[in-house]
Amino acid sequence: MSEILEIRHLEKSFGDHLVLRDISFSVGQGDVICIIGSSGSGKSTLLRCINFLETPSGGEILYHGQNAATSMKRTRYNSRVGMVFQSFNLFGNMNVLSNCVLGQMRVLGRKRDEAEERALTYLEKVGMSAYRDARPAQLSGGQKQRAAIARALCMEPEVLLFDEPTSALDPEMVGEVLNVMQDLAGAGMTMLIVTHEMSFARDVASRVLFMEGGVIVEDAPPSSLFTSPRQPRTQEFLRRVLARQL
Amino acid sequence: MAANIPTNFFSWVSFLMEKYGDLFLKGTLVTLEVAISGTILGFVIGLLVAILRTIPLPQGRWYTRVPLKILHFLLNVYIEVFRGTPMIVQSMVIYYGSMMVGIIGRGTPVLPAAIFIVSINTGAYMAEIIRGGIISVDQGQKEAATAIGLTHWQSMVHVILPQAVRNIMPSIGNEFVVNIKDSSVLNVISLNELYFTGKSAAGSYGRYFEAFFIIALVYLVLTFTVTRLLRLLERKMEGKKHYTIHGSQSDSASRITVSMDGKGK
Numbered sequence: 184m185s186e187i188l189e190i191r192h193l194e195k196s197f198g199d200h201l202v203l204r205d206i207s208f209s210v211g212q213g214d215v216i217c218i219i220g221s222s223g224s225g226k227s228t229l230l231r232c233i234n235f236l237e238t239p240s241g242g243e244i245l246y247h248g249q250n251a252a253t254s255m256k257r258t259r260y261n262s263r264v265g266m267v268f269q270s271f272n273l274f275g276n277m278n279v280l281s282n283c284v285l286g287q288m289r290v291l292g293r294k295r296d297e298a299e300e301r302a303l304t305y306l307e308k309v310g311m312s313a314y315r316d317a318r319p320a321q322l323s324g325g326q327k328q329r330a331a332i333a334r335a336l337c338m339e340p341e342v343l344l345f346d347e348p349t350s351a352l353d354p355e356m357v358g359e360v361l362n363v364m365q366d367l368a369g370a371g372m373t374m375l376i377v378t379h380e381m382s383f384a385r386d387v388a389s390r391v392l393f394m395e396g397g398v399i400v401e402d403a404p405p406s407s408l409f410t411s412p413r414q415p416r417t418q419e420f421l422r423r424v425l426a427r428q429l
Numbered sequence: 430m431a432a433n434i435p436t437n438f439f440s441w442v443s444f445l446m447e448k449y450g451d452l453f454l455k456g457t458l459v460t461l462e463v464a465i466s467g468t469i470l471g472f473v474i475g476l477l478v479a480i481l482r483t484i485p486l487p488q489g490r491w492y493t494r495v496p497l498k499i500l501h502f503l504l505n506v507y508i509e510v511f512r513g514t515p516m517i518v519q520s521m522v523i524y525y526g527s528m529m530v531g532i533i534g535r536g537t538p539v540l541p542a543a544i545f546i547v548s549i550n551t552g553a554y555m556a557e558i559i560r561g562g563i564i565s566v567d568q569g570q571k572e573a574a575t576a577i578g579l580t581h582w583q584s585m586v587h588v589i590l591p592q593a594v595r596n597i598m599p600s601i602g603n604e605f606v607v608n609i610k611d612s613s614v615l616n617v618i619s620l621n622e623l624y625f626t627g628k629s630a631a632g633s634y635g636r637y638f639e640a641f642f643i644i645a646l647v648y649l650v651l652t653f654t655v656t657r658l659l660r661l662l663e664r665k666m667e668g669k670k671h672y673t674i675h676g677s678q679s680d681s682a683s684r685i686t687v688s689m690d691g692k693g694k
């Protein structure tokens with residue numbers, strides 16, 4: 184398996200507050216990695232460092248073996264590593280189709296016709312092509328998130344980062360988004376997903392990372408992490424969470 | 430002429446209107462020209478300044494931040510200076526200053542200088558107004574733009590500023606109204622704007638009250654009209670209230686128009 188991303192000894196502090204400590208792991212082609220952990224453990228910060236929305240304080244991020252911070256243009260790197268946000272962040276001043284077309288034209292230099300064609304392909308994939316003319320404000324949460332996934336897919340990234348993509352949704356809409364993500368996983372998309380949906384992690388992930396206090400406590404396949412966690416801290420977290428969810 | 434010297438307020442007003450109506454009209458056009466171009470150019474300056482002031486500082490070694498910090502400092506100085514001094518004083522300093530260093534000569538028309546002064550003054554106010562507008566746009570919009578690989582400039586132009594400007598339309602309109610009124614200070618550099626023509630008309634017969642009563646009415650009509658037009662424009666900019674759903678399960682070519690209140694039509 185070729186590594187797309189390799190995170191080495193990543194560190195992040197906000198002022199004196201050390202939020203990430205010595206984070207190391209790699210993301211290979213086709214991996215679906217779920218990151219779990221309680222609130223405040225640094226999961227979002229980790230994802231945001233990986234696409235440089237936050238500047239890491241230490242360590243490095245290798246993209247195909249090259250230092251991503253120094254060896255390539257930030258805009259190009261960001262177009263290769265997509266991101267889906269908890270709060271969707273669809274561009275409020277344009278309709279769904281334009282949301283999907285903007286990056287293709289401005290970053291990848293595609294012509295409008297081609298960009299719209301691809302946008303429709305991906306909107307179809309997430310079941311949103313009928314809503315191409317709608318503005319974000321006119322959509323439900325689940326529809327917004329599916330459109331946001333289509334927007335990310337349009338850039339044809341190598342890795343997609345998801346930061347709690349279903350946490351802002353009403354319960355009845357969680358399923359439609361998870362289904363889309365499961366389809367993507369089935370199609371071989373490489374994904375790094377911060378989630379509280381334990382059954383999704385168990386069924387879809389190839390690996391699960393458990394984070395606490397800014398460190399990765401355990402990194403294992405879901406079969407072993409959920410059934411026989413090694414670390415006491417993982418056991419404790421799962422006992423608390425699984426009692427409610429599975 | 431001497432036979433029909435007006436005797437009361439109303440006859441003075443109509444006398445002045447008859448004699449100076451054309452002059453007042455010209456003054457009105459100059460005032461509008463300065464206010465419109467000054468507001469538009471000031472808006473463009475404000476946009477540029479706001480884009481430059483929101484460039485994130487590079488996170489590398491300290492010296493990579495120096496050029497941007499200097500730029501930010503200079504832009505702050507520009508804003509402080511032009512917001513912190515009256516436009517009437519700016520007019521004198523800029524106009525006579527440029528004359529002293531020979532940028533403009535005695536015979537140069539004052540209109541371009543006037544438009545320059547109003548633009549640069551408005552730009553300083555606009556920069557702050559637009560900055561407020563940018564702050565009012567959810568931080569997540571910029572992050573999403575960055576995350577798909579857009580540059581700072583592209584995110585600003587395509588995503589942030591359109592939303593920011595929509596939020597601050599009332600303040601932008603207000604700047605225009607202020608410029609209609611405050612362009613009157615340009616009479617100090619002898620620009621033939623509305624107030625200046627009023628002064629000329631008043632001086633000839635010593636009828637200050639009647640002349641400026643007319644001038645006041647003209648200003649009021651201008652600002653009132655502009656305020657109404659801007660309100661219409663604001664309503665227009667609130668955007669479409671309906672959208673089309675393409676295709677349905679039974680008929681892929683069907684179109685359904687949905688309005689914001691949720692009713693199809």
Ligand SMILES: Nc1ncnc2c1ncn2[C@@H]1O[C@H](COP(=O)(O)OP(=O)(O)O)[C@@H](O)[C@H]1O
Pocket residue numbers: 197200202220221222223224225226227228229
């Ligand atoms: N911009 C920031 N400034 C200061 N502290 C922050 C910032 N972002 C996150 N933190 C802190 O970092 C820690 C981890 O936050 P976060 O990564 O959001 O956790 P999680 O996503 O796992 O809930 C928290 O203690 C949070 O308060």
Ligand SMILES: [Mg+2]
Pocket residue numbers: 226227228347
């Ligand atoms: Mg989080």
